[in-house]
Amino acid sequence: MKLIFTKSELNKAVGIVMKAVPTRTTMNILECILIDATTNEIKFTGNDMELGIETIVEGEIIEKGKVAIDAKLFSEIVRKLPDNEITIETDSNFTALITCEKSKFNISGKSGDDFSYLPAILKDKMITISQFKLRETINQTLFSTAPNDNNKILTGELFEVKDNSLRVVGLDGHRIAIRNVSLQGRADDIKVIVPGKTLQEISKILSTDDENMVNIYFTNNHILFEFDKTVVVSRLIEGEYFKINQMISNDYETKVIINKKEFLDSIDRANLLIKEGEKKPIIITIEEGSLKVNVNSAIGTLNEDIDIEKEGKDLMIGFNPKFLIDALRVIDDENVNIYLVNPKAPCFIRDNENSYTYIILPVNFTA
Amino acid sequence: MKLIFTKSELNKAVGIVMKAVPTRTTMNILECILIDATTNEIKFTGNDMELGIETIVEGEIIEKGKVAIDAKLFSEIVRKLPDNEITIETDSNFTALITCEKSKFNISGKSGDDFSYLPAILKDKMITISQFKLRETINQTLFSTAPNDNNKILTGELFEVKDNSLRVVGLDGHRIAIRNVSLQGRADDIKVIVPGKTLQEISKILSTDDENMVNIYFTNNHILFEFDKTVVVSRLIEGEYFKINQMISNDYETKVIINKKEFLDSIDRANLLIKEGEKKPIIITIEEGSLKVNVNSAIGTLNEDIDIEKEGKDLMIGFNPKFLIDALRVIDDENVNIYLVNPKAPCFIRDNENSYTYIILPVNFTA
Numbered sequence: 001m002k003l004i005f006t007k008s009e010l011n012k013a014v015g016i017v018m019k020a021v022p023t024r025t026t027m028n029i030l031e032c033i034l035i036d037a038t039t040n041e042i043k044f045t046g047n048d049m050e051l052g053i054e055t056i057v058e059g060e061i062i063e064k065g066k067v068a069i070d071a072k073l074f075s076e077i078v079r080k081l082p083d084n085e086i087t088i089e090t091d092s093n094f095t096a097l098i099t100c101e102k103s104k105f106n107i108s109g110k111s112g113d114d115f116s117y118l119p120a121i122l123k124d125k126m127i128t129i130s131q132f133k134l135r136e137t138i139n140q141t142l143f144s145t146a147p148n149d150n151n152k153i154l155t156g157e158l159f160e161v162k163d164n165s166l167r168v169v170g171l172d173g174h175r176i177a178i179r180n181v182s183l184q185g186r187a188d189d190i191k192v193i194v195p196g197k198t199l200q201e202i203s204k205i206l207s208t209d210d211e212n213m214v215n216i217y218f219t220n221n222h223i224l225f226e227f228d229k230t231v232v233v234s235r236l237i238e239g240e241y242f243k244i245n246q247m248i249s250n251d252y253e254t255k256v257i258i259n260k261k262e263f264l265d266s267i268d269r270a271n272l273l274i275k276e277g278e279k280k281p282i283i284i285t286i287e288e289g290s291l292k293v294n295v296n297s298a299i300g301t302l303n304e305d306i307d308i309e310k311e312g313k314d315l316m317i318g319f320n321p322k323f324l325i326d327a328l329r330v331i332d333d334e335n336v337n338i339y340l341v342n343p344k345a346p347c348f349i350r351d352n353e354n355s356y357t358y359i360i361l362p363v364n365f366t367a
Numbered sequence: 368m369k370l371i372f373t374k375s376e377l378n379k380a381v382g383i384v385m386k387a388v389p390t391r392t393t394m395n396i397l398e399c400i401l402i403d404a405t406t407n408e409i410k411f412t413g414n415d416m417e418l419g420i421e422t423i424v425e426g427e428i429i430e431k432g433k434v435a436i437d438a439k440l441f442s443e444i445v446r447k448l449p450d451n452e453i454t455i456e457t458d459s460n461f462t463a464l465i466t467c468e469k470s471k472f473n474i475s476g477k478s479g480d481d482f483s484y485l486p487a488i489l490k491d492k493m494i495t496i497s498q499f500k501l502r503e504t505i506n507q508t509l510f511s512t513a514p515n516d517n518n519k520i521l522t523g524e525l526f527e528v529k530d531n532s533l534r535v536v537g538l539d540g541h542r543i544a545i546r547n548v549s550l551q552g553r554a555d556d557i558k559v560i561v562p563g564k565t566l567q568e569i570s571k572i573l574s575t576d577d578e579n580m581v582n583i584y585f586t587n588n589h590i591l592f593e594f595d596k597t598v599v600v601s602r603l604i605e606g607e608y609f610k611i612n613q614m615i616s617n618d619y620e621t622k623v624i625i626n627k628k629e630f631l632d633s634i635d636r637a638n639l640l641i642k643e644g645e646k647k648p649i650i651i652t653i654e655e656g657s658l659k660v661n662v663n664s665a666i667g668t669l670n671e672d673i674d675i676e677k678e679g680k681d682l683m684i685g686f687n688p689k690f691l692i693d694a695l696r697v698i699d700d701e702n703v704n705i706y707l708v709n710p711k712a713p714c715f716i717r718d719n720e721n722s723y724t725y726i727i728l729p730v731n732f733t734a
Contacts, residue, residue: 073639073666080636103636107667269447269470272440299440300474 001065002089003037005057007078007100010086013057014075016230017046019201020053021071032068033075034115035088037061045117046071051198052118053205056229066112067094077105118233125188125218127161129181131227132210137168137179138203140330140356144170144177145196153193156237158244159216159223161190169244170196175323176247176359190218193241198223198234205230247359252339252348254286257309260336264328266293266304271321273299281318281363286310286340317343318365327358368432369456370404372424374445374467377453380424381442383597384413386568387420388438399435400442401482402455404428412484413438418565419485420572423596433479434461444472485600492555492585494528496548498594499577504535504546505570507697507723511537511544512563520560523604525611526583526590528557536611537563542690543614543726557585560608565590565601572597614726619706619715621653624676627703631695633660633671638688640666648685648730653677653707684710685732694725 017033025031025048034045042057067090078086081100089097094109138157146154149172158169166181202225206214214227225232270282273295285292286308293304317340327349328336339348343365349358384400392398392415401412409424434457445453448467456464461476505524513521516539525536533548569592573581581594592599637649640662652659653675660671684707694716695703706715710732716725 076639077636080632080639082632102672103633104670105636105640105667106669265447265449266470269444269472272443272447273472300472302473303471305469 001035001037001067002062002087003035003042003059004062004085004087005059007081007083007086009058010078013044013055014071014078016055016205017044017053018071018075019205020046020048020051020232022048029068029110029114030116031071032110032115033071034066034068034112034117036066036112037064038066039064045115047116047118049116050195051201051232051234052116053201053233054118054231063089065090067096067109068112068115069096069107069109073107077107118231119222121217121222121224121233122219123217123224125190127166127183127187127190127216128185128213129166129183129216130210131206131212131214132208133181134214134216134225135203135206135208137166137181138199140179141168141170141177142196142199142203143326143330144172144175144358146172147196152237153239153241155196156193157196157199158241159190159192159194159218160241161187167244169241171242174320174361175327176244176357177327178244178248178357178359180355191241192218192223193237193239194223195234195237198232202232205232247346248357249341249348252312252341254310254312254315254340256286256291256338256340257335258291258306258338260328260331260333262306263291263336264325266306267321267324267328269304270295270302271325273297273302274321275299279320279363281365282321282324283316283318283365286315286317288314315340315343317347318363319347319360320363323360327360331356368402368404368434369429369454370402370409370426371429371452371454372426374448374450374453376425377445380411380422381438381445383422383572384411384420385438385442386572387413387415387418387599389415396435396477396481398438399477399482400438401433401435401479401484403433403479404431405433406431412482414483414485416483417562418568418599418601419483420568420600421485421598430456432457434463434476435479435482436463436474436476440474444474485598486589488584488589488591488600489586490584490591492557494533494550494554494557494583495552495580496533496550496583497577498573498579498581499575500548501581501583501592502570502573502575504533504548505566507546508535508537508544509563509566509570510693510697511539511542511725513539514563519604520606520608522563523560524563524566525608526557526559526561526585527608528554534611536608538609541687541728542694543611543724544694545611545615545724545726547722558608559585559590560604560606561590562601562604565599569599572599614713615724616708616715619679619708621677621679621682621707623653623658623705623707624702625658625673625705627695627698627700629673630658630703631692633673634688634691634695636671637662637669638692640664640669641688642666646687646730648732649688649691650683650685650732653682653684655681682707682710684714685730686714686727687730690727694727698723 036043042059045054086100096107096109098105160167164183168179170177217224223234270293274280280297283294291306291308295302337350346359346361403410409426412421453467463474463476465472527534531550531554535546537544584591590601637660641647647664650661658673658675662669704717713726713728
């Protein structure tokens with residue numbers, strides 16, 4: 001095999017497929033990137049058996065062939081080579097000679113025959129959204145999942161398509177993040193649970209440009225993302241997701257409209273007085289025209305005051321500040337609407353368009 | 368006590384004195400910043416008993432007084448407050464009320480009476496250099512010291528003034544970094560060992576501007592840096608420093624002039640094939656017009672070739688790549704001169720002006 005790339009194209013492609021290469025594994029071959037130039041195009045693949053990524057790389061094929069190369073070493077070599085043409089050449093023992101200007105690396109590769117290609121996916125049920133919107137949706141919900149929970153379902157996100165709208169949900173038992181995206185055209189109904197790790201990795205390689213689209217295909221066991229010259233395939237999490245609709249209510253006793261930045265900055269300061277792991281809540285007092293933030297901990301006390309618009313009853317309620325901070329940080333609006341019922345009932349943070357909903361359980365407090 | 372500051376002035380001052388506040392200590396009072404407004408100026412002090420920093424802070428004194436406040440908490444509060452006027456007020460129990468806009472923090476402080484002020488230093492022997500040059504000198508030598516050695520002397524740097532020139536030296540037994548700075552005016556002879564940690568911290572608060580000067584005062588036990596509105600005092604390390612002059616030689620058998628960036632990039636790539644902790648050297652072969660970099664390790668091989676100007680004999684020599692990388696990274700010149708004698712003798716990297724010298728011991732290798 002003999003291939004010629006530009007450094008920038010090679011660097012980009014390695015960066016993409018690396019996202020599916022596990023850092024620790026007992027199967028050496030999984031720590032490799034497969035370079036496949038057996039046809040008329042060059043394809044790189046990374047695959048940890050849960051998540052697989054494939055991308056077509058621009059380059060010149062001087063001699064066809066394929067090889068599996070240690071992903072970490074290969075990516076570091078590519079990154080540190082001069083910004084010029086890079087040639088990769090293998091011999092019959094799969095030793096790879098990587099040359100660029102006056103630099104010649106020899107590293108041992110493996111036969112690509114043991115490498116697992118991505119599973120073939122029936123491209124039946126499909127939706128299309130912009131890469132930017134998928135990225136934003138993941139960023140606005142993924143923090144609400146429980147990354148290391150024994151209950152696998154809590155580590156993933158619900159992707160539900162109904163009435164031409166995509167709903168993505170993450171929850172960890174203390175809070176729920178919901179993001180709605182309306183879809184163009186007609187879409188089949190879908191309800192699957194996607195691993196959080198898959199979404200984490202894909203969000204890193206999606207474009208930030210609103211004009212680039214991603215096609216998402218669904219089967220019973222897999223989800224497939226197709227964008228630019230890249231395909232990402234992931235297994236789904238088996239099981240029945242929680243009944244979200246039962247948790248959502250439109251009833252409220254108190255509605256608050258508050259400046260998001262002022263509220264976030266205030267909670268962020270309040271959090272300074274609460275030690276990591278401490279269960280101490282911050283106390284929020286809602287009155288006519290003002291929301292008071294109060295903490296009284298072993299470290300000290302804080303009292304703040306934020307101007308608000310209020311409808312309905314006055315209320316005093318306690319929260320874990322981290323949960324409020326996580327949600328407020330990913331909201332891009334100037335103002336947010338907060339809906340409350342009583343100090344024991346979940347609090348809803350919503351925008352006017354109903355594009356996102358954060359539901360946060362309050363914490364008991366002694367006033 | 369009642370004081371009013373701008374956020375930016377307060378933030379800057381806290382950042383400066385924090386550099387002398389220890390992260391872990393058994394003496395609670397050392398984890399505090401002392402705010403002293405008993406006279407007509409406001410002075411902040413941090414002091415871990417080895418290193419002390421004092422800075423004058425611009426602000427309005429409404430009521431005189433002093434208080435010691437937990438440094439970490441105080442700095443976080445100041446950083447997160449809005450960019451506006453900040454008032455600090457204490458009561459007779461040393462509880463500090465910190466207010467800014469609608470935010471009111473109450474945190475407990477301590478009487479400043481137990482706090483150790485900086486030791487009084489006899490301002491006798493003194494030199495003056497620019498802050499920029501001191502910073503650069505520290506950055507170009509400190510990496511060569513042994514930060515955690517049982518031999519205290521290896522953890523510090525020699526500051527030697529002789530013939531109106533400052534020489535700063537760091538060494539760890541494998542390499543030596545020497546930086547010479549010529550001084551304006553007449554200076555007394557000085558020879559002291561300054562703790563590496565002191566230099567590390569001071570380099571973070573020195574200005575990058577070549578016009579701002581720093582006065583450095585020396586006694587038998589202390590070094591004092593005076594610049595802007597800040598004073599830094601540090602104990603010295605006791606003992607006799609190594610006899611540097613005996614290690615410096617101007618004899619050589621081979622002289623190489625090489626492009627610094629090409630050499631650094633090449634060694635940096637070679638380092639990819641050497642595992643952390645492995646004793647494997649890189650091998651450098653110097654021939655007419657070319658320097659070859661070669662590694663042959665369990666991971667793979669690398670061969671590179673760099674154009675050079677050479678005087679004297681051909682030579683093959685092995686190095687720990689990390690030591691070459693550390694030295695080349697802090698050199699700002701386009702080309703460097705390398706002087707060699709034989710594969711067992713130290714290698715010297717120098718500029719034409721003799722402003723820096725790096726001496727690196729070679730490593731045995733089997734060709």
